[in-house]
Amino acid sequence: MNLADLRNYVRTQTQTTTGELPDTTIDPYLREGFNRTVAYENQWPWFEKTWVLAQPANTGTIPLPGDVNTSAVVGLLDANGWRINFRSQSTAEESWAGAPGAHGGRYVEASIWAREINLWPAGPASEELTYQLTGFRLPIDWMLGGPASEPDIDPRLHAPLAHYAIALAYAQQEDDTLEQQYMQRWQKDVEQVRSAIMEPSQDRPLIMGPQWVSPIGHGGSHWPYSIVINTPS
Numbered sequence: 001m002n003l004a005d006l007r008n009y010v011r012t013q014t015q016t017t018t019g020e021l022p023d024t025t026i027d028p029y030l031r032e033g034f035n036r037t038v039a040y041e042n043q044w045p046w047f048e049k050t051w052v053l054a055q056p057a058n059t060g061t062i063p064l065p066g067d068v069n070t071s072a073v074v075g076l077l078d079a080n081g082w083r084i085n086f087r088s089q090s091t092a093e094e095s096w097a098g099a100p101g102a103h104g105g106r107y108v109e110a111s112i113w114a115r116e117i118n119l120w121p122a123g124p125a126s127e128e129l130t131y132q133l134t135g136f137r138l139p140i141d142w143m144l145g146g147p148a149s150e151p152d153i154d155p156r157l158h159a160p161l162a163h164y165a166i167a168l169a170y171a172q173q174e175d176d177t178l179e180q181q182y183m184q185r186w187q188k189d190v191e192q193v194r195s196a197i198m199e200p201s202q203d204r205p206l207i208m209g210p211q212w213v214s215p216i217g218h219g220g221s222h223w224p225y226s227i228v229i230n231t232p233s
Helices: 003-014 023-038 089-095 154-173 176-198
Strands: 049-057 061-063 069-078 085-088 109-113 116-118 129-135 203-211 221-230
Touching: 003 023, 003 154, 023 154, 023 176, 049 061, 069 109, 089 109, 089 116
Parallel strands: 085 109
Antiparallel strands: 049 129, 061 116, 069 085, 069 129, 109 116, 203 221
């Protein structure tokens, strides 16, 4: 569903016209619903991203791109493929206080502060260094794309955005019953879809059998057994 579809859906459900419920009223409702839905998780899969970062020569920090969600950074690798572990800024400052500076640009830890990656042990790099950062980006302002733009979210969550807007539309009409009904629908829909999206990949048992085995000390007697092998889902 794009923005135009969502607007029409809201008006159809509330039985209103563009004069009674204009875009300027619906759009803030949809934006609020989008923000609240996204806030359920920091690591929605469609926000996964990898960035190539550069540390300028004679500096000990790496500027973060504007779309990096600092709360959902996963890992940092240097050009040699060595992992640089993240710590909190205060812990890193305390741990590395008084330590010798980095030798040859070899850093072992990093912290994020003021949208910069600080590298530890502190010390400037002798030349420009590159890194690979993995994590999750911030959502884009999809509504700026106009009526044809689609929400920056999984398609299964498009309808719940409309349900949230419908709830606020009924709140504007002072219809508390329908407001509560659609707000609960939004919440239940999001929670159900969230469970399906965020469920981790798990090993599933592959059962081979039945087989027969002679237990120790039981002569020719045979007991059935099954071989269970975990295979990735």
